Amino acid sequence: MTPSALQAEWIVGRPDPERVDALGTELGVSRVLAAVLVGRGMSGPREARAFLSAGGDLLDPMAMADMGRAVERIERAVRQAEPVVVYGDYDADGLTGMALLVDCLRRRGANVEYYVPDRLEEGYGVKGAVLRELAARGTRLVVTVDCGITAIAEAELAAQLSMDLVVTDHHTPGPCSPPAAAVLNPLREGCGYPFKQLAGVGVALKLAQAMLPGGEWEEYLDLAAVGTIADAVPLLGENRLLVRRGLVALRDTSRPGLRQLLRASGGASGEVTAERVIYGLGPRLNAAGRLGRAEVAAEILLTRDEGRARLLAGQLEEFNRQRRSLEAQIVREAEDMVAAGAGGACLVLARAGWPTGVLGIGAARLAERHRLPAVLLTIEGDKARGSARGLPGLDMLDALRACHDLLETYGGHPGAAGLSLEADRLPEFAGRMQEVVGGRLTPGGRMPRMFVDAEVAAGEIDGRLVRDLELLEPCGQGNPPPILVLRGAPVVDCRAVGQDGAHLRLTLGRAAGSLRAMAFRMGGSLNRLAGTQRLDLAFTPLIERWNGRESLTLAVRDFDIPGGDRRELTDGSGS
Structure with missing residues (x-):
């Protein structure tokens, strides 16, 4: 299936022109950047200037509840040479x-090892069997990363095994905290830490910041930036600050593994952006875990041997290739099931042999393609387990909650969740999900929405505009790349390019010279555009840099023929 244009419902920002002009004059930036800032809620020059500069110091780590207790327990382990x-x-x-905490603890002189669970065999979270094994080997302190906040029984078991637990996590706590030596989580009840949206690596960085004197902890900003971006937490507040600084550190990182991953992800070594992490480093690290080989990703982050890092990067590249192949196979087989009649208000598809580590990505692809919630499950004997992905405005976790009597386990977030159940209950579960989702999903809820920051004239699109908009970096969750609209752009040329004509390349006319535009994964719209003379384009302007040369390109997010039936709304929230 060759993809076509998104054909989303555009919600176009039209902030108050007077406020836009005033802010642009005060900051000395283009009208377009000022419109983006006002539309995104910047109340005035001071707030906008602080956002663009992303300056200042990270917050005091001691403001996080239990930080003193965590540091004291770790320091005691160092003094007494306890296995950690x-x-x-x-x-x-x-x-x-x-990797951040292992390196930090080694620097402090700790006797430290690490453990990474097998996604396919063990699944997420602290496991009692692992704690028993660690205790048998003499471990006296376990420090968790990105897990443990709901591990009540496991913390109690650790105490019975004469092991202390220091929990560092960022997930939503349960009704009570685990009985541990310390629990670091900005979301826990009674924690006064002012920024609540740290990633798991962000919480680990705060512990390192508290443990290391002076600015030694800043050497971990490269790792913190990669994990924060890859986990898709909002790049606002303290996250924006640590990612901005971390990306600078990543350009000249001392870690051979990160250097090799940057080379493998392509592009000039000096061009390190959040997008490079999202589409380059993040998928390669995640691929190892999805295939049950997370230990390879762990080693590449810790090794100090360049040759070893190069070898490991090659393995991760192969894992990522396998992941893409498995993902394509699952989506293809799922599409065959949909074509054969499986469907309704929610896609619930199950098959033996589907690898669990890739089901979430496959479900996301199906949800995006069909504009329907999707649940993909693999059948393993008499059990089924898998992943669910929803649509904006539809809480998949709440939908699963309505099926709790049919499920053995479930959990996650409104947009993404995991679940397991007995295989013979699959038909009943599928029917229940059709009822639950069908009662909550409106026809309008299936239409994708695209938030457009501002309208521009063709003459405003130039290198200065791109450089202005680059001040918004790092862009990601919570601070997306700006999307602009150009109305009635004259189409000089339009052709399909890439493998199987998957993409569109457009040449657009204007008085100051033509504009080049690329519409990735929209090759299926070529026939619809035959004979079209003008287009409305939703796009992000970019400067492509290659071999010392720069070229202006419009990355097309969606398009429509002027006068078409696409629905459009106006967002004046910035006014």
Whole structure:
């Protein structure tokens, strides 16, 4: 299936022109950047200037509840040479946080090892069987990363095994905290830490900041930036500050593994952006965990041997290739099931042999393509387990909660969740999900929405505009790349390019010279555009840099023929 244009419902920002002009004059930036800032809620020049500069110091780590207790317990382990294990997670956030704390504890002189669970065999979280094994080996302190906040029984078991637990996590706590030596989580009840949206690696960084004198902890900003971006937490507040500084550190990182991952992800070594992490480093680290080989990703983050790092990067590249192949196979087989009649208000599809580590990505692809919630499950004997992905405005976790009597386990977030159940209950579960989702999902809720920051004239699109908009970096969750609209752009040329004509390349006319535009994964719209003379484009302007040369390109997010039936709304929230 060749993808076509998103054909989303555009919600176009039209902030108060007077406020836009005033802010642009005060900051000395273009009208377009000023419009983006006002539309995103910047109340005045001071707030906008602080946001763009992303300056200042990180917050005081001692403001986090239990930080003093955590530092004291770790320092005691160092003094008494107690065996310590950092218990990490298999995704990029947990892996970078684990590597950060292992390196930090080694620097402090701790006798430290690490443990990363097998996603396919063990699943997420602290496991009692692992704690028993660690205790048998003499471990006296376990420090968790990106997990443990709901591990009540496991913390009690650790105490019975004469082991202390220091929990560092960022997930939503349960009704009570685990009985541990210290629990570091800005979301826990009674924690006065002012920023609540740290990633797991962010919480680990705060512990390192508290443990290391002077500015030694800043050497971990590269790891913190990678994990924070990859975990898709909002790049606002303290996250924006540590990622901005971390990306600078990443350009000249001393870690051979990160250097090799940057080379593998392509592009000039000096061009390190949040997008490079999202589409380059993050997937390569995550691929290892998805295939049950997270130990390879853990080693590449910790090794100091350039040759070893190069070898490990090659393995991660192969894992990522396998991940893409498995993902394509699952989506293809799922599409065959949909074509054969499986469907309704929610896609619930199950098959034996589907690898669990890739089900979440496959479900996300199906949800995006069909504009329907999707649940993909693999059948293993008499059990089924898998992943669910929803749509904006539909809480999949709440939908699963309505099926709790049919499920053995479930959990996650409104947009993404995991679940397990007995295989013979799958038909009943699928029927229940059709009822639950069907009662909550409106036809309008299936239409994708695209928030457009501002309208521009063709003459405003130039290198200065791109450089202005680059001040918004790092862009990601909570601070997305700006999307602009150009109305009635003359189409000089339009052709399909890439493998199987998957993409569109457009040449647009204007008085100051033509504009080049690329519409990735929209090759299926070529026939619809035959004979079209003008287009409305939603796009992000970019400067492509290659071999010392720069070229202006419009990255097309969506398009429509002027006068088409696409629905459009106006957002005046910035007024």
